Amino acid sequence: xxxxxxxxxxFASGLIxxxxxxxxxxxxxxxxIQSFFTRPFSSWWYxxxxxxxxxxxxxxxxxxxxxxxxxxxxxxxxxxxxxxxLVTAIVLSGPAGPAGEAALGHGALPTLAIFAxxxxxxxxxxxxxxxxxxxxxxxxxxxxxxxxxxxxxxxxPVVDYLIAGPFRDRTGNLIATEAIGKAFRLSPLxxxxxxxxxxxxxxxxxxxxxxxxxxxxEGYRFTVSGTAPNFALFAGFPVGSVTVTSMTLSGLxxxxxxxxxxxxxxxxxxxxxxxGMGWSALAVALxxxxxxxxxxxxxxxxxxxxxxxxxxxxxxxxxxxSTSIVQAIILLVVSARFLPLRRAPK
Amino acid sequence: xxxxIPAILTMAAPLLxxxxxxxxxxxxxxxxxxxxxxxTLAAFACIAVTAVTGSPLAGFFAAIGxxxxxxxxxxxxxxATGANPFITGLSVNLLANGLTSWLSxxxxxxxxxxxxxxxxxxxxxxxxxxxIAAFAVTLVLAFVLKFTRFGLNLRITGxxxxxxxxxxxxxxxxxxxxxxxAAFFAACAxxxxxxxxxxxxxxxxAGRGWTALAAVYLGYKNPFLCMIAVFLFAAAEYSTNVIxxxxxxxxxxxxxxxxxxxxxxxxxxxxxxKRxx
Numbered sequence: 001x002x003x004x005x006x007x008x009x010x011f012a013s014g015l016i017x018x019x020x021x022x023x024x025x026x027x028x029x030x031x032x033i034q035s036f037f038t039r040p041f042s043s044w045w046y047x048x049x050x051x052x053x054x055x056x057x058x059x060x061x062x063x064x065x066x067x068x069x070x071x072x073x074x075x076x077x078x079x080x081x082x083x084x085x086l087v088t089a090i091v092l093s094g095p096a097g098p099a100g101e102a103a104l105g106h107g108a109l110p111t112l113a114i115f116a117x118x119x120x121x122x123x124x125x126x127x128x129x130x131x132x133x134x135x136x137x138x139x140x141x142x143x144x145x146x147x148x149x150x151x152x153x154x155x156x157p158v159v160d161y162l163i164a165g166p167f168r169d170r171t172g173n174l175i176a177t178e179a180i181g182k183a184f185r186l187s188p189l190x191x192x193x194x195x196x197x198x199x200x201x202x203x204x205x206x207x208x209x210x211x212x213x214x215x216x217x218e219g220y221r222f223t224v225s226g227t228a229p230n231f232a233l234f235a236g237f238p239v240g241s242v243t244v245t246s247m248t249l250s251g252l253x254x255x256x257x258x259x260x261x262x263x264x265x266x267x268x269x270x271x272x273x274x275x276g277m278g279w280s281a282l283a284v285a286l287x288x289x290x291x292x293x294x295x296x297x298x299x300x301x302x303x304x305x306x307x308x309x310x311x312x313x314x315x316x317x318x319x320x321x322s323t324s325i326v327q328a329i330i331l332l333v334v335s336a337r338f339l340p341l342r343r344a345p346k
Numbered sequence: 347x348x349x350x351i352p353a354i355l356t357m358a359a360p361l362l363x364x365x366x367x368x369x370x371x372x373x374x375x376x377x378x379x380x381x382x383x384x385x386t387l388a389a390f391a392c393i394a395v396t397a398v399t400g401s402p403l404a405g406f407f408a409a410i411g412x413x414x415x416x417x418x419x420x421x422x423x424x425x426a427t428g429a430n431p432f433i434t435g436l437s438v439n440l441l442a443n444g445l446t447s448w449l450s451x452x453x454x455x456x457x458x459x460x461x462x463x464x465x466x467x468x469x470x471x472x473x474x475x476x477x478i479a480a481f482a483v484t485l486v487l488a489f490v491l492k493f494t495r496f497g498l499n500l501r502i503t504g505x506x507x508x509x510x511x512x513x514x515x516x517x518x519x520x521x522x523x524x525x526x527x528a529a530f531f532a533a534c535a536x537x538x539x540x541x542x543x544x545x546x547x548x549x550x551x552a553g554r555g556w557t558a559l560a561a562v563y564l565g566y567k568n569p570f571l572c573m574i575a576v577f578l579f580a581a582a583e584y585s586t587n588v589i590x591x592x593x594x595x596x597x598x599x600x601x602x603x604x605x606x607x608x609x610x611x612x613x614x615x616x617x618x619x620k621r622x623x
Contacts, residue, residue, distance in 0.1 A: 154605035325444035336427035
């Protein structure tokens with residue numbers, strides 16, 4: 001029971017924070033709080049979209065957890081998701097998009113090959129952005145906490161610029177890339193929501209990763225190097241390469257998140273698409289205590305909390321996004337190693 | 347040239363404050379990752395209170411009060427629960443973004459710029475005060491860290507907390523105190539940024555909190571070397587402003603430059619240190 005305490009307290013504090021903000025800012029707090037609890041379940045549109053968001057979070061949080069299990073912190077999730085989403089949108093709308101089809105002729109390039117290329121490119125982009133901090137840590141002991149964050153903070157404005165400048169779709173008012181070709185869109189399973197197969201892929205990958213960590217020799221070395229690096233060094237395990245692998249894998253999962261965000265949810269890369277998803281993923285991973293199976297329910301709950309607060313703020317007309325406050329409070333609580341319920345003996 | 351050096355010195359002032367705060371926390375072994383968020387919060391508190399009371403001095407004290415109180419609570423939380431100070435520091439950054447956005451919409455009905463009314467003249471802080479104050483404080487801090495018992499204890503907190511404990515001094519007290527001092531300096535930086543602009547804008551710190559952390563490492567944790575590092579960063583900031591003005595570089599992409607500079611500092615320092623050995 002004890003291990004559930006911190007996650008429960010974390011979610012409860014998130015709920016309390018949202019309720020307090022609503023009570024102080026909404027014109028009619030009663031209505032806002034009611035819509036907080038009822039609206040997310042009021043239609044398939046909300047349920048589907050919440051689950052879809054949960055799917056993306058499961059992928060990204062699996063990435064964050066893999067970093068934690070390998071003894072590293074990946075704080076560059078934002079840029080890893082954002083940059084790979086842009087790469088996906090570029091690949092799927094360039095030669096494969098409407099303009100390309102007009103030039104090359106319909107079906108000039110096989111759909112599946114392009115789709116696979118985009119997937120590989122997105123995964124590579126995410127992985128590369130995390131590999132750099134990983135290799136810096138293994139090679140010159142440069143803290144990956146700082147380097148992954150700083151690299152991400154530097155990349156985000158560049159992606160912003162690319163979306164608003166060279167890759168902007170000039171035909172629309174939205175600051176976004178051109179939409180991807182229809183053939184590349186994952187078809188919605190729960191209309192009218194965008195819920196799609198990526199939710200199940202995410203769960204499958206999280207379970208697969210959990211099994212690999214638990215049942216294989218490599219997985220064992222990975223977790224031991226992460227939790228007890230000195231012991232692992234003594235045992236002759238390759239701790240340095242585990243550092244690099246855990247960061248790279250973490251980035252790869254964030255890259256996949258960016259890929260599915262485009263192919264399954266938004267179909268184009270708009271500015272600030274990641275919108276805090278990297279931080280949410282870290283919060284989910286910490287709530288789940290980096291247990292890859294626990295990531296699944298934690299992400300679903302977190303996505304519900306996020307959608308519910310969005311709904312409540314929309315209904316209150318305050319047009320405010322509470323995401324970062326909720327993230328802050330949940331991160332704060334889950335970072336606690338224990339709760340001081342009883343005073344520790346001196 | 348006559349304008350260049352005063353311009354760089356003025357730009358250096360908030361960064362120098364932030365760097366001193368980060369330095370104190372680094373000595374205590376709990377790097378102030380929250381610096382960027384704390385600057386944003388302080389700037390908001392300063393402008394909000396100045397706008398209401400009409401007194402920049404009241405704004406300054408409000409900024410100090412709000413920032414130090416928040417970081418004191420979080421530092422106490424860290425000690426009480428064994429929380430990772432890096433993660434709680436990051437959560438302050440997220441909180442600062444959300445909280446300022448929410449408060450500005452609730453209190454001022456806007457989520458963008460909050461400008462001070464023109465009747466609020468900024469006579470409380472004449473131009474150049476902040477720069478002079480920052481340099482004076484650097485001298486004082488260097489002295490305190492090097493020659494006082496407090497400074498010695500603070501430095502031991504980061505390297506050998508057990509030694510302190512064996513002498514009956516709880517290291518946690520110094521860790522908490524170091525965050526309060528860092529928050530105080532963040533408030534100085536935030537106030538200077540906000541009052542010199544006469545307004546609060548979202549993301550007012552513009553990565554300065556992170557540059558400050560880099561300056562601490564670039565200055566080998568020595569107050570005077572840190573000051574030189576701050577000048578380097580301020581000169582870099584000045585030149586990026588000039589470059590931005592020419593339009594050769596896209597304005598949005600330039601926002602990433604402080605982070606790249608900080609990252610380069612973090613990468614280069616271990617490499618340079620190895621060479622020295």
